[in-house]
Amino acid sequence: MLDLCIVGGGASAMAAAITAAGENPKMSICVLEKKDSLGKKLAATGNGKCNLSNMACHNASGTLEFFSSIGILTRSDEQGRIYPYSQQARDVVRSLELQIKEHSIQVKTSSPVQEIKPVCDGFSVIFRGGRLNAKNVLLATGGKAAPQFGTSGDGYVMAKKLGHTVTRLAPALTGIETAEDIAELKGVRVKGCAFLQKDGQLLRKETGEIQFTEDSISGICIFNLSRLLRLREGESFAEGMSRFQLSLDFLPEWESVEVIELLKGRCKILGMKTEELLLSIVPKPLALRLLREVGIETGLEAAELTGERIGRLGAYLKGWKLSVKGTRGWKTAQCTAGGIALEEIHLPAMESKLVPGLYFSGEIIDFDGPCGGFNLQNAWETGIRAGKAVAHV
Ligand SMILES: Cc1cc2nc3c(=O)[nH]c(=O)nc-3n(C[C@H](O)[C@H](O)[C@H](O)COP(=O)(O)OP(=O)(O)OC[C@H]3O[C@@H](n4cnc5c(N)ncnc54)[C@H](O)[C@@H]3O)c2cc1C
Structure with missing residues (x-):
């Protein structure tokens, strides 16, 4: 056992x-992984650079201590995002694997648990090809996002069978359809503000690069707004x-009245044609749209535009409203919103309140964070x- x-x-x-092996070296531990190697998703995080955590997380220091204890050197950028110093996600995977080996932790890959x-x-x-008995089980199967890395939601099925509640799941940190x-805007990138509204009420505003596909x-x-596209x-x-409705502001530093004045002024520029009115403000395909x-x-001569038309153009520049059809789905999502209900977990130990000896960690629990290292922080911290x-049971 x-x-x-x-x-x-x-x-x-x-x-x-x-951590368990470090705290209690006498423990016998076995890791069962579905894929043919450990940490496949981890190796793909942060575009291969692995945004490990964020200085804004109140428990980032505990995570940094852990990294330091296993020889992962880190640094943070001006936005507080923490990366391995080498900016290589595979170095993080390698460091963890070395420690697993060093602690003689048994690992069985290509062993999906059923x-x-x-x-x-x-x-x-x-699991496929065998069975083993254990006093304690930690369910750390991740969520449903990016199933190509092995995460197709198996853990939710197993947890439900053990009596746990799984809150409604949704792909998060993905594009919005x-x-x-x-289609004509494919490839356009602009800096601006995006607002997400629900039933006409503002849910959240986010600033950054808006990319059209x-x-x-x-x-x-x-991506950060996609987390809020939750259904009842x-x-x-x-x-x-x-x-839900999305609204895009392409001139966030300008008030609406200032935008109208700006456009009126541009209309007076010698030889200004209508199609050039937004030149140097937004890329051409977006201007034409x-x-x-x-x-x-x-x-047409821009000088001939009526005040009403200029007003309408200003309103679109400050808030082009688009109807939300959905998100791009699980394949491109970086995270899962929803998961094992937190009220059923004793959070200081991550142990199930319903099944003693059963533990949860990582994305499988009902937690999702924005881009910037918050989801990996959740994984490290809960792990x-x-x-x-479990080392002190
Ligand atoms: C492309 C991409 C980029 C990302 N970049 C970042 C980033 O830079 N920063 C950040 O904070 N977050 C990032 N994330 C999110 C982050 O990777 C996850 O939140 C985090 O890896 C979750 O950790 P976990 O241990 O819970 O699950 P995972 O790391 O997903 O690991 C779960 C493991 O369980 C295995 N498994 C599943 N089912 C079974 C089964 N039945 N039997 C055995 N094994 C099973 C899977 O194969 C997988 O290896 C990114 C996600 C993606 C997809």
């Missing part, structure tokens, strides 16, 4: 295994999404907490 079986071999699982059954003095863990056809809008500011229990997808939205024809707790 093992002391601890860890289901999943990602960021939080490795942090938990190393079921966890409570038995009289622990659990029986059934619009009902309007925006064939059928969606992306960029970090949009029982609400249909189309009905739920139709309540905005002109079309307000019914301004190209090839370290679970590892410490």
Whole structure:
């Protein structure tokens, strides 16, 4: 009978295994990973640079201590984002793997776990090709985002079977699809502000680069807004999404009245044609689209535009409204919103309140953070907490 079986071999699982073994070297631990190697998703994070955490996280210092103890040197950028000094995600994976080996933690890769059954003095863990018994089990299978890295939501099924509640899941940190056809804007990137409204009420404003793709809008500011596209229990997808609206401000430093004055002034410039009115303000495909939205024809003298038309163009520059159709889905999502209900977990130890000896860590729990290292921080922090707790049972 093992002391601890860890289901999943990602960021939080490795942090938990190393912490538990460090705290209690006598523990017998086995990590069961579905993929053929540990930390596949971790190696792809932060565009291969691995944004480990963020200085704004109140527990970042605990994570940094952990990294330092296993020889991962870090540095943070001006936005507080913490990276390995080498900016190489695979160095982080390698450092964790070295520690796993050093602590003689057993690892079985290509071993997807199918079921966890409570038995009289622990659990029986059934995986492809075998079964093992353990006094404690840590479920660290991640979420449903980016299933190409092994995370297809298996852990939720196993947790539900053990009696846990899984809150409604949604792909987060991904692009937002619009009902309007925006294919002509593919490749356009602009700095601006994006506002997300629900039933006409502002939910959140985000500033940054807005990127247009064939059928969606992306960029970090949009990814962060995608976290809020949550549906109520029982609400249909189309009905739920139709309540959201995206509004884009392409001149955030300017007040609406100033934008109108700016446009009026530009109309007076010698030889100014309508299609040049937004030249040097937004990229040409976007300029042409905005002109079309307000019914301004190209090839006309800008001086001939009526005040009403200029007002409408100003309003579109300050708030182009787009209807939300949905998000780009699980494949491109970086995180899962929703998960194991937090009220069913004793958070200081990450132990289930319903099934003693069952622990959770990482993205599987009902937590999601914005871009910037907050999701990996959750993985490390909850993994370290679970590892410490289980080591002293
Ligand atoms: C492209 C991309 C970039 C990202 N960049 C960042 C970033 O820079 N900063 C940041 O903070 N966050 C980032 N994230 C999010 C972050 O990677 C995750 O939140 C984090 O890895 C979650 O850690 P975890 O340990 O809970 O799960 P994971 O790291 O996802 O690991 C879960 C593991 O469980 C395994 N598994 C699943 N089911 C089974 C099963 N049945 N049996 C056995 N094993 C199983 C999976 O194969 C996987 O290896 C990114 C995500 C993606 C997709």
